Amino acid sequence: MADKTPYQSADKSIDVTALGNAIVDVIARSDDGFLGEHGIEKGAMNLIDAERAEFLYDHMGPGLEMSGGSAGNTITGVAQLGSSGAYIGKVHDDTLGKVFRHDIQASGVRFDTVAASDGPPTARCLIMVTPDAQRSMNTYLGACVDLGPEDVDGDVIAASKVVYLEGYLWDPPRAKEAFTKAASIAHATGGKVSLTLSDSFCVDRHRVEFRELVKHHVDILFANEDELKSLFEVSSFDEAMQQLRWECDVAAVTRGDRGSVVMVKDEVHFHDAEAAEKVIDTTGAGDLYAAGFLHAYCQDLDPALWGRYGGIAAAEVISHYGARPETDLKTLVAEKLG
C-alpha cells in the first residue's frame, strides 16, 4: 500500500491532525425552563439554521464567546500538553473566522485550511449551560458545509501519527468525503485513524455508517457510554462493551463521574474519574479526554496512563465555563502524576 501513495510518509513530524467542524461557541447560563420553552433537547447537540440561530441568540442571556468545535478543542489540548498538532476545518473569512484562526494558532496548532470568502458565515454554537453543569448545544454549521476533500492536505495527513476525526463531520454534506480521504491517506502511510462518536444523537443520525467505520476503519475509538449504547442499540453498558470488544485496536469509553474504561487489544484499564474541584460546565469533557489520551498515546507512554491523562484534562475543562482549558495542562498533569 505504502508504495502507491503519492504522499511522503517517512517522517511523522505531526503527532495529531484533527479534522472537524470549525465553530465559535457562544456560552450562556440558562435554566431548564428556557430549554423547554424553545424546544432545545437538553444535553444534545441540536443542529439549527441561520434563522433559528439568530432567534435564539436574540433571546438567550449574555454570552461568552470562545473558539470551540469538538475536534478544535481536542487539538488545542493536544498542543498544550506538548504534542504537535494540526487542524483542518472550514471557517469563513469573517470576524468569527479570524477569532477561530487566531485562537487555534495561538495554541500552537498548525491551521492552514483556506477560509471561505463567500457562502455562509463562520459556524457558531449557542451553548446553554444549566445549573446542573449540563450543556445543550445549538449549532449553526455555516461555513462548515463547505468543507470537502479539497481541504485535506495529503502531506499533512501523511506526516501525522494519528488523524483524529469527529463524528459531527457526518452532518455537513461533504465533510465525510474529507474524512474518508484523510483516513485512507493515514492508513496508506502508516498512520492511525481515530474517531470520536461525538454524541448519542449524532450516532442516531449516522448509525449504519458509524458501525461500518468502527468495524473496518477506526484504530482508536472514543465514545461515551450513551454513544456506545446508541451505536449498538443495546441498553446495558456491558452489552455495548461486548459488541465493541475486538472491533478497534484501542478504545476509550468515558462514563462521566464513573471514570473510563480503556481497551488496548487484550489489555483493559479501569480508571476512576479524576477529582474535579467543582463541576461548572461539562462542555468539552469528551474533547479534552481525547486530547490527554492522544497526547499520552503519541508520546508512547504506558497504556495505563492514556486514560489518566484523558481524565485529568477532562476534569480541568469541566471546572469552568468553556471547552478549552484555563489551566496549563502540562503543569496540571505533572502535579497529578508526579
Place this chain on the structure above:
Amino acid sequence: MADKTPYQSADKSIDVTALGNAIVDVIARSDDGFLGEHGIEKGAMNLIDAERAEFLYDHMGPGLEMSGGSAGNTITGVAQLGSSGAYIGKVHDDTLGKVFRHDIQASGVRFDTVAASDGPPTARCLIMVTPDAQRSMNTYLGACVDLGPEDVDGDVIAASKVVYLEGYLWDPPRAKEAFTKAASIAHATGGKVSLTLSDSFCVDRHRVEFRELVKHHVDILFANEDELKSLFEVSSFDEAMQQLRWECDVAAVTRGDRGSVVMVKDEVHFHDAEAAEKVIDTTGAGDLYAAGFLHAYCQDLDPALWGRYGGIAAAEVISHYGARPETDLKTLVAEKLG
C-alpha cells in the same frame, strides 16, 4: 468458557461445596460512638476471644440471632437459587450449633461435618450495624478452631463442580490444612477451586499465602476492590486489576455501588450495581454475590450473566438486616432477568 469447562459431569452431582467458619451472627444496631468507645474497627471483621465476646455482648443493644458465616451465607444462597450445595464447617454440639445446622439444612444444603462434643462453643459473630448500613464484625471463632483436614470428606469434594473456600479459614490454626486438602482433591478430580478474599484486614493478615494461592491454585476468585488493593499493595483499582489479570481463569471483583467487573480469560464484563430499594445492612453482600455468581456458573449460563446473578442476590441481602436472603432468590432473579 461455558462450552469448554471440563466437568467430569457424570461424577459431579454437587454444584458447590463450601468450606468455612460456621458462625451464628448476633446483629444489633449501633452507632459510631459505640464502635469508637469499644475499639471496634469499622467495616472490618475483628477477631475476639471468649472474654471479649461476653463483654461486648453484655454491652451491645438487643440482638437478632441468625445463622451466618461467610461461606455458609454463600452456600445457602446457591441452594436457594436451585443449585445443589454442601457445607463443611465446625460447630459445637450446643444450642447455637443446632441452630446453625437446622438453618443450613433447612435451606437444602448438605451438612455432614460432625459437631465437636467438647472444646469451645459454637462460634458467634457480634455484628454492629451503623446507620450508614456498614457492618463491623466481632468474631469469636469458638469451635471453628477445631476444623481440620479430617473433616473434609473426599467423596463430597470429588463430587463437586466447585469447591468454595473463604479466606477467613486462614485465621483458625488448622482450617488451612482442610482448605489445602479440599483444593487438591478438587483439582485431582476435575473440579474448580474458588476463593473469596473475605476482607481487606484478612488479606493483610495472610497476604503472602493468598498471593501464592491466587497465582497457583485458585480458578475462580472473588474479591472486592479493597481486598484486591490490599492483596497487591497498590493504591489504584486499575493497578490491582492489571496485577490480577491472567492470574485466575475467572475473577469477579465487586465495587459496592459501582457494580462489579468479571474477567473470564480474555472476556471482560462490566456490571452496574443492581438497584436496591434500600440499603439497610451490607452484611453478606459479597457472600451473596458469590452465591448468585456460582449458581450461574455451575448452570453453564452465559458468562455475561454470572455477575448479574451475583449483583441481584447481593442487592437483596443488603436491603434488610442479616446476611441470608429474605426474598426467594429464584423468583427475584426471574423477575429481574425475565
